[in-house]
Amino acid sequence: KGMDPVIAAPYACSGVTTYSALKKVEKDLGNPIVIFGAGGLGLMALTLLKAMGGKGAIVVDIDASKREAALKAGALAAVDGNAPDALAQLAKAAGGPILSVIDLVGNAQTTQLGFDVLSKGGSLIMVGLFGGGATWALPLIAMKALTIQGSYVGNLKETKELLELVRTKKIAPIPTTPMPFARANAALNELREGKLVGRAILTPA
Numbered sequence: 001k002g003m004d005p006v007i008a009a010p011y012a013c014s015g016v017t018t019y020s021a022l023k024k025v026e027k028d029l030g031n032p033i034v035i036f037g038a039g040g041l042g043l044m045a046l047t048l049l050k051a052m053g054g055k056g057a058i059v060v061d062i063d064a065s066k067r068e069a070a071l072k073a074g075a076l077a078a079v080d081g082n083a084p085d086a087l088a089q090l091a092k093a094a095g096g097p098i099l100s101v102i103d104l105v106g107n108a109q110t111t112q113l114g115f116d117v118l119s120k121g122g123s124l125i126m127v128g129l130f131g132g133g134a135t136w137a138l139p140l141i142a143m144k145a146l147t148i149q150g151s152y153v154g155n156l157k158e159t160k161e162l163l164e165l166v167r168t169k170k171i172a173p174i175p176t177t178p179m180p181f182a183r184a185n186a187a188l189n190e191l192r193e194g195k196l197v198g199r200a201i202l203t204p205a
Helices: 005-012 014-023 040-051 064-072 086-094 108-117 138-143 156-169 181-192
Strands: 033-036 057-060 077-079 100-103 123-126 147-150 176-180 199-203
Touching: 005 014, 005 156, 005 176, 005 199, 014 040, 014 100, 014 156, 033 040, 033 108, 040 057, 040 064, 040 156, 057 064, 057 086, 064 077, 077 086, 086 108, 100 108, 108 123, 176 181, 181 199
Parallel strands: 033 057, 033 100, 057 077, 100 123, 123 147, 176 199
Antiparallel strands: none
16 A cells, blocks of 8 residues: 555565565574675665664675675675685674574575574574575584574565565665566566566556
C-alpha cells in the first residue's frame, strides 16, 4: 500500500532474501558482520544492514570490481577471499569477535573461510546455492558452540517488515526495467546477455 508495485517487486526477491538472513543474526548486528558475495544480494544486504541500525559489514569477494562496489556502498572493509591471508585480514578488519557470517555464495571455499573466521558462539547463515561440499572439522562445531543455519528467501511477515523499512527509511529503489508479460522471453534473453540494468519487472500491459 502506497508503493509502486514495480518498485516493490524486487524486494520480494533479493530484498527479502537478504533481510531474512540479517534477521537471523539481528542480536549480533551491534558488531561487524562478515558477508560473502558483493553482487546484487551483497549490495542489498549492505543497504538493509544500515537501515536496520547495524554497525556494518566486512565483505568478501574474489572480484576486485565488486569489492570496490561494496566499499562505495558502505562496507567497513573488502577482502579478497583468494588471498592467502584472508583469515588474518578479516580478523584485523573486525577488530574483535566475529559472531555472524552470511554466505551469499555458498561454495566450498566461502563456507570454509566463513566457518574458520567465526568466534565462539558465532553463527554461519547459508544463503548462496553455488554448490559443492563442506569439510568442516566437526568437533569444532561443538567446541566453539557454533550455529550453522540455512536461509532461503523469506516469509510474508518479513516481506511486510521489509517494505515498511523501505518506506520509513526511504531506501533508494533498486533499478528496474518494466516489461510486459508478452516480452517475458525477451527479458530472459536480455538477462543472459547482460543487457538488463537492475531487475526486469513483468507487468500486465
